[in-house]
Amino acid sequence: MNMIYGKGASGGIAAGILKIIRRERPAVREETCTDVTAETAKLHAALAKAEDELDLLYGEAVRKVGEKEAAIFEIHRMMLTDEDFVTEAENFIRNGHSSAATAVRKAGTALAEIFGAMEDDYMKARAADILAVSERVTDILGGCGGEEGRTITVTQPSVIAAHDLTPAETVMLDRKMVLGFVTEGGSAMSHTAILARTMDIPAIVAAGEIPDRYDGCPVVLDGNEGVLYVEPDEGTESRFAEAMREAEDERRRLERFRGKTCVLSDGTRVSVAANVGSLADIDEAMRCDAEGIGLFRSEFLFMGRTSPPTEEEQFEIYKQAALKTNGRECVIRTLDAGADKQIGYLTGDAHEANPALGLRAVRLCLAKPELLRAQFRALYRAALFGNLSAMIPLIVLPEEIREVRAVAKAAQESLQAETAAFGKLRVGIMIETPSAALLADRLAPMTDFFSIGTNDLIQYTMAADRENPAVAYLTRELPESVRRLIRSVCAAAGREGIPVSVCGELAADVRETKFLVEAGVTKLSVSPPGVLRVRESVMREASRLVPVSR
Amino acid sequence: MKSMTYQINDKNGIHARPAGRIVQCAKRFSSDVTIEKGGKTADAKKLFALMQLGVRFQDAVTVTAQGDDEEEAVQCMYNTMRDAGL
Numbered sequence: 294m295n296m297i298y299g300k301g302a303s304g305g306i307a308a309g310i311l312k313i314i315r316r317e318r319p320a321v322r323e324e325t326c327t328d329v330t331a332e333t334a335k336l337h338a339a340l341a342k343a344e345d346e347l348d349l350l351y352g353e354a355v356r357k358v359g360e361k362e363a364a365i366f367e368i369h370r371m372m373l374t375d376e377d378f379v380t381e382a383e384n385f386i387r388n389g390h391s392s393a394a395t396a397v398r399k400a401g402t403a404l405a406e407i408f409g410a411m412e413d414d415y416m417k418a419r420a421a422d423i424l425a426v427s428e429r430v431t432d433i434l435g436g437c438g439g440e441e442g443r444t445i446t447v448t449q450p451s452v453i454a455a456h457d458l459t460p461a462e463t464v465m466l467d468r469k470m471v472l473g474f475v476t477e478g479g480s481a482m483s484h485t486a487i488l489a490r491t492m493d494i495p496a497i498v499a500a501g502e503i504p505d506r507y508d509g510c511p512v513v514l515d516g517n518e519g520v521l522y523v524e525p526d527e528g529t530e531s532r533f534a535e536a537m538r539e540a541e542d543e544r545r546r547l548e549r550f551r552g553k554t555c556v557l558s559d560g561t562r563v564s565v566a567a568n569v570g571s572l573a574d575i576d577e578a579m580r581c582d583a584e585g586i587g588l589f590r591s592e593f594l595f596m597g598r599t600s601p602p603t604e605e606e607q608f609e610i611y612k613q614a615a616l617k618t619n620g621r622e623c624v625i626r627t628l629d630a631g632a633d634k635q636i637g638y639l640t641g642d643a644h645e646a647n648p649a650l651g652l653r654a655v656r657l658c659l660a661k662p663e664l665l666r667a668q669f670r671a672l673y674r675a676a677l678f679g680n681l682s683a684m685i686p687l688i689v690l691p692e693e694i695r696e697v698r699a700v701a702k703a704a705q706e707s708l709q710a711e712t713a714a715f716g717k718l719r720v721g722i723m724i725e726t727p728s729a730a731l732l733a734d735r736l737a738p739m740t741d742f743f744s745i746g747t748n749d750l751i752q753y754t755m756a757a758d759r760e761n762p763a764v765a766y767l768t769r770e771l772p773e774s775v776r777r778l779i780r781s782v783c784a785a786a787g788r789e790g791i792p793v794s795v796c797g798e799l800a801a802d803v804r805e806t807k808f809l810v811e812a813g814v815t816k817l818s819v820s821p822p823g824v825l826r827v828r829e830s831v832m833r834e835a836s837r838l839v840p841v842s843r
Numbered sequence: 844m845k846s847m848t849y850q851i852n853d854k855n856g857i858h859a860r861p862a863g864r865i866v867q868c869a870k871r872f873s874s875d876v877t878i879e880k881g882g883k884t885a886d887a888k889k890l891f892a893l894m895q896l897g898v899r900f901q902d903a904v905t906v907t908a909q910g911d912d913e914e915e916a917v918q919c920m921y922n923t924m925r926d927a928g929l
Contacts, residue, residue, distance in 0.1 A: 368890075371867075376888075376889050377891045412897065415855060644919050
């Protein structure tokens with residue numbers, strides 16, 4: 294057994310065969326040019342292409358790891374257009390007659406060295422970002438650009454080893470094939486490490502040289518401690534096997550709840566659905582046995598591009614979503630942009646002092662009714678292919694529902710006039726503001742269902758930003774004020790006979806399952822991996838529930 | 844000329860993400876916008892220059908704008924830095 298010590302960058306344990314990835318890169322050569330003008334034009338064309346690539350990558354990353362972590366690719370794009378970087382590269386061409394590729398490499402290396410020499414560990418780690426960006430440009434200049442060429446493909450489940458992975462390579466890893474990864478270089482502060490944590494891939498960085506002879510050896514990767522065991526001895530293997538078995542036992546325990554349905558003693562059915570942000574997520578949700586999609590975030594359709602998607606593009610996606618949900622209900626939330634989800638061409642440059650309280654979600658849609666109309670037309674057409682519902686975010690007043698319904702009606706009438714085919718679409722609203730919760734009795738008759746967005750409801754009720762650790766104590770436990778709001782929302786919905794679901798993080802908090810179900814919530818929508826755990830909780834904690842097989 | 848001082852409350856200082864936000868904000872204005880820390884000054888429209896200032900937790904920085912829209916620029920910088928959690 295050999296042990297390689299590095300830094301644990303992403304927790305968890307992986308065991309499998311080690312696959313060492315050594316990428317063939319064109320040898321670094323000093324190249325010169327004769328035509329400065331032509332070479333400068335080549336440089337700018339490559340920079341523009343790299344920008345396009347990063348735009349696409351950003352969209353892909355949003356889908357896979359969410360906007361917060363995807364922001365790194367936006368930063369990469371900004372690095373690419375930074376005046377200092379571009380001017381430096383231009384100077385190498387003009388004054389040193391370097392080729393565009395050599396100029397980019399020199400400019401990138403010079404900047405990376407400056408960052409690498411900084412005192413701050415965080416800033417030191419940014420050198421890797423700069424090198425990744427300049428490498429992207431030199432790849433394009435060398436004729437091997439594009440994400441496909443850069444993506445690491447593994448054909449059987451393995452632990453992979455590489456000199457280093459860029460954030461782009463990391464976000465594109467196939468989670469099913471890559472059990473874990475170890476890099477010779479890198480740092481736990483790198484964006485690669487952050488992405489590995491978000492993607493839940495056990496990882497070790499800064500492991501030092503990994504000899505090629507280890508390729509194909511069985512390994513155990515301990516991402517918690519940062520140790521790679523090559524050809525592990527029996528004791529080591531059994532120790533980690535134990536830990537993995539425990540995780541496996543839990544998985545198996547939860548498997549018993551697959552295919553089950555929770556029905557209360559009065560016959561009410563409580564379903565556990567999934568929250569998703571892409572079509573791929575729906576596949577995962579179905580694998581996790583979700584009873585439908587309780588929240589499909591339509592934002593991803595609008596991100597990573599420079600203009601809104603056409604009705605046709607939206608129709609295709611919603612149709613696929615309806616089909617993939619296998620006849621179960623698929624609730625599509627209409628565009629929820631603004632606040633922490635800025636979409637340049639929609640939200641514009643107008644600065645809001647307080648974006649969480651600004652022109653966002655349904656307000657933005659009502660300010661741009663043509664946008665909402667196209668979305669509704671696409672939804673109505675797609676509704677023909679499955680069980681679709683639309684859900685309106687951030688309602689505060691009855692008037693907003695009236696306006697949205699008028700847009701929906703106009704969309705429907707225009708389809709009728711064109712004798713286009715369309716289906717039946719339920720329209721519900723999100724209850725995520727104290728105003729909506731307090732007016733629930735007035736809103737209930739105007740809508741087909743309520744879905745409580747607990748993240749915003751808690752934030753707005755407690756006047757406490759969830760991202761601000763200084764005020765986290767206010768929302769660590771579910772506040773009594775929010776409990777009261779939830780109870781009264783359920784009561785108002787009950788009187789009107791419309792269902793209530795919960796699609797915020799609270800739905801996945803098994804300590805509160807009992808409270809929610811007793812209040813009258815009949816659907817809990819959670820991220821796909823949480824479906825079985827929540828179902829177990831619904832069935833166990835509320836003894837008055839009777840499970841029946843679906 | 845308009846300026847303000849701002850104390851950084853983020854444990855990570857001006858890290859990549861807020862630096863990106865600051866640059867986006869500064870670029871919206873025609874005024875020259877700079878950030879100064881300990882005698883070093885960086886152009887707030889340049890990402891690398893800004894990150895190289897190495898602004899850390901509890902450092903005080905001076906934001907200065909000069910030009911036609913200097914007032915709005917400083918206001919926007921303040922809002923951006925605050926919203927970025929700095």
